[in-house]
Ligand SMILES: *[C@@H]1O[C@H](CO)[C@@H](O)[C@H](O)[C@H]1NC(C)=O
Ligand SMILES: *[C@@H]1O[C@H](CO)[C@@H](O)[C@H](O)[C@H]1NC(C)=O
């Protein structure tokens with residue numbers, strides 16, 4: 083009888099297995115921790131949003147129960163258990179959640195948590211180009227799990243935008259050719275979406291790309307929703323192909339300003355006035371098509387009209403009309419629409435955006451809850467405090483931290499743990515979120531983690547103990563050598579305690595800049611090169627300590643995150659030593675010595691550093707140019723396994739896009755080196771070649787006996803040509819001996835770096 087009852091209960095459980103809002107979290111556990119798939123129980127309970135309780139399961143010895151008031155809180159509750167009890171985590175470099183102990187550690191007294199803000203936000207519009215441009219679903223899946231576990235519930239979702247936009251333009255009669263001439267290449271779509279650029283250099287955007295990205299977006303949106311997130315979806319912004327005017331002679335379309343020195347054909351985007359009835363028509367069309375494609379999953383829309391483009395007029399009525407018209411179009415298309423915008427313009431064009439203009443512009447949107455402004459660079463250049471909390475609109479405290487995915491160490495842990503709380507608790511605060519708006523995700527993961535964790539603590543996290551626990555779960559070594567923790571506490575109190583107001587954001591290394599005799603060192607502001615810490619008491623001891631730790635523990639040596647960090651720290655040491663080598667060369671150049679030989683000798687250390695760095699980076703999968711290129715080229719291959727076919731024309735186009743973004747960023751070096759990276763292949767074959775070419779030139783000028791003969795225009799043109807040649811190459815070209823994977827031993831090479839360059 084009892085057996086039958088159990089059977090019946092089991093059968094009814096199967097029959098009752100209808101979809102639950104928590105299926106996404108359960109699936110995450112199955113995906114990342116299959117051995118413990120049945121050991122976690124999740125329950126939605128009534129209560130204030132975004133709260134959780136983690137406890138030992140009642141009646142199931144060794145099981146863990148997470149109760150939550152939202153799906154996002156459940157995954158954050160799971161994360162709290164995994165990190166604080168399980169000692170494991172998921173990283174940009176991979177998931178280590180499967181290293182959870184076989185016997186789950188018990189919780190004891192239940193642990194509660196709740197978010198201090200309704201929104202935890204992630205992404206900058208440009209992250210979709212600088213980091214994820216070429217990602218397939220596997221990489222996305224890792225990042226979405228990373229986000230879900232950390233409690234992010236508001237991610238931006240730009241992928242596939244062009245598919246919808248094309249349908250909208252076709253519907254009003256634009257031809258394929260007209261539309262195509264407007265769209266930008268796969269590595270540059272963010273700035274087309276922002277209205278900064280139009281068109282594609284190196285070839286037109288293939289429809290294959292548009293369709294594949296649309297398919298990817300369907301998967302991404304669905305996964306975001308399953309994980310309890312509200313995707314922030316695109317909308318119609320007003321940027322249109324110039325020839326729309328021919329189809330609608332009476333429409334109010336203005337040609338916008340030019341951006342970053344691009345030729346007019348690639349910038350000066352046409353902007354349809356939001357007060358024109360055609361704007362509302364296109365908005366309604368866009369939103370209904372999007373809703374049909376992805377379902378009724380979100381009412382929050384990303385929409386930026388003046389990112390690094392100033393409005394045609396500063397008249398207050400004009401500005402108010404622009405937002406009023408735009409918002410009315412959104413509401414007409416979706417009665418619950420909320421407008422999310424990046425607040426970057428208020429900082430980058432601060433002189434245009436006076437307080438009264440900001441007030442007029444935001445004032446076109448009637449109610450405080452109708453708009454969310456991302457205070458994009460809160461850790462260094464907050465604007466909420468000069469704009470009366472964005473004149474009452476909701477706003478999100480965002481950490482920008484880095485430009486173009488540059489990799490230099492930088493951060494300020496105290497600021498990240500204290501400033502958001504101060505803003506939240508300040509009088510009249512309308513802050514409703516915290517989030518990450520990095521342009522690209524490359525390294526410095528610690529400073530991103532701590533902000534998302536701070537969003538779940540109403541008191542500032544203790545940065546000392548935070549870093550200790552972070553290191554312990556990052557390396558999962560048993561035992562963890564004290565030197566490993568010491569390495570990180572050293573970094574935490576030096577490079578991650580940066581209070582220099584002139585050198586905020588990740589520090590750009592001069593080795594990635596086009597060589598020049600002046601102007602490289604000690605830059606401040608955007609893309610600082612001023613190193614705001616003392617290398618000899620920070621990066622150098624950290625490298626010594628990591629190497630010491632690696633000698634003490636075999637399990638540490640085999641930790642993927644440790645290997646990553648060892649390479650990263652040694653990389654930073656070389657990057658900083660390059661500045662000294664460069665200063666040495668410049669001293670010889672400016673001296674009265676007239677021998678070209680002296681210049682070559684002084685130039686040799688620069689080239690040696692670049693060779694050593696390239697070899698070091700080649701040991702680790704996270705520092706390879708070939709990965710970026712392979713991710714790009716994969717989209718040109720269709721069919722499984724041996725039946726796979728690659729369209730070589732398309733693959734070459736994708737590779738050109740991938741290379742050009744990192745290097746010239748534009749057909750002729752318009753934003754040269756903005757998105758530079760320290761990756762094997764790029765350092766050894768591009769930066770090194772550029773420096774070698776330049777040193778040759780310096781030597782040849784020196785030989786003439788007059789350094790006044792140095793022609794900056796001439797050498798700069800030569801170096802752009804080096805870039806064009808590099809961009810046109812195909813990776814894996816046998817004649818250059820390039821390989822796709824890693825090579826060499828990280829510990830040995832990092833030790834070599836220390837021996838040679840300490
Ligand atoms: C954990 O799950 C495994 C199988 O998934 C099961 O054998 C084991 O009994 C579970 N343990 C607990 C404590 O739930
Ligand atoms: C934790 O949350 C539960 C359920 O919301 C509540 O009953 C309990 O009092 C809380 N405990 C603490 C210590 O806050």
Ligand SMILES: *[C@@H]1O[C@H](CO)[C@@H](O)[C@H](O)[C@H]1NC(C)=O
Pocket residue numbers: 330331332
């Ligand atoms: C444009 O406006 C003019 C003058 O108001 C009108 O005659 C014409 O029909 C309009 N054209 C279109 C295409 O709406």
Ligand SMILES: *[C@@H]1O[C@H](CO)[C@@H](O)[C@H](O)[C@H]1NC(C)=O
Pocket residue numbers: 337338339340341346350
């Ligand atoms: C492009 O914009 C610039 C100002 O940024 C302006 O001087 C130029 O005339 C514009 N070109 C066109 C074709 O409108």
Ligand SMILES: *[C@@H]1O[C@H](CO)[C@@H](O)[C@H](O)[C@H]1NC(C)=O
Pocket residue numbers: 397399400403
């Ligand atoms: C703003 O919109 C109002 C109402 O549509 C209109 O009367 C006014 O002329 C517009 N002002 C500007 C400067 O565009």
Ligand SMILES: *[C@@H]1O[C@H](CO)[C@@H](O)[C@H](O)[C@H]1NC(C)=O
Pocket residue numbers: 462464467468
């Ligand atoms: C806003 O805060 C920043 C950083 O604390 C500060 O530098 C700036 O002066 C403040 N601006 C105003 C108007 O208070």
Ligand SMILES: *[C@@H]1O[C@H](CO)[C@@H](O)[C@H](O)[C@H]1NC(C)=O
Pocket residue numbers: 509510
């Ligand atoms: C808060 O708002 C009140 C009422 O509008 C105002 O009087 C006060 O000055 C504001 N305080 C701050 C610090 O902005």
Ligand SMILES: *[C@@H]1O[C@H](CO)[C@@H](O)[C@H](O)[C@H]1NC(C)=O
Pocket residue numbers: 544545546547
């Ligand atoms: C922070 O944590 C460290 C290490 O656990 C501890 O020594 C220190 O007292 C803590 N600081 C504060 C302000 O609690």
Ligand SMILES: *[C@@H]1O[C@H](CO)[C@@H](O)[C@H](O)[C@H]1NC(C)=O
Pocket residue numbers: 603604
């Ligand atoms: C850069 O700044 C450092 C530290 O302030 C200084 O020692 C060095 O001379 C500066 N170099 C140049 C080229 O300005």
Ligand SMILES: *[C@@H]1O[C@H](CO)[C@@H](O)[C@H](O)[C@H]1NC(C)=O
Pocket residue numbers: 288729730731732735
């Ligand atoms: C290969 O790609 C190019 C560029 O996208 C395209 O024009 C061509 O039609 C493609 N060829 C095949 C066979 O699909």
Ligand SMILES: *[C@@H]1O[C@H](CO)[C@@H](O)[C@H](O)[C@H]1NC(C)=O
Pocket residue numbers: 793794795796799
């Ligand atoms: C420098 O080089 C440029 C480009 O080749 C050339 O046009 C210019 O005349 C040169 N200047 C001098 C002073 O030689």
Ligand SMILES: *[C@@H]1O[C@H](CO)[C@@H](O)[C@H](O)[C@H]1NC(C)=O
Pocket residue numbers: 810811812813815816817818
């Ligand atoms: C391969 O490399 C050689 C030597 O650098 C070069 O001449 C050739 O153009 C390259 N081919 C491609 C497709 O990149």
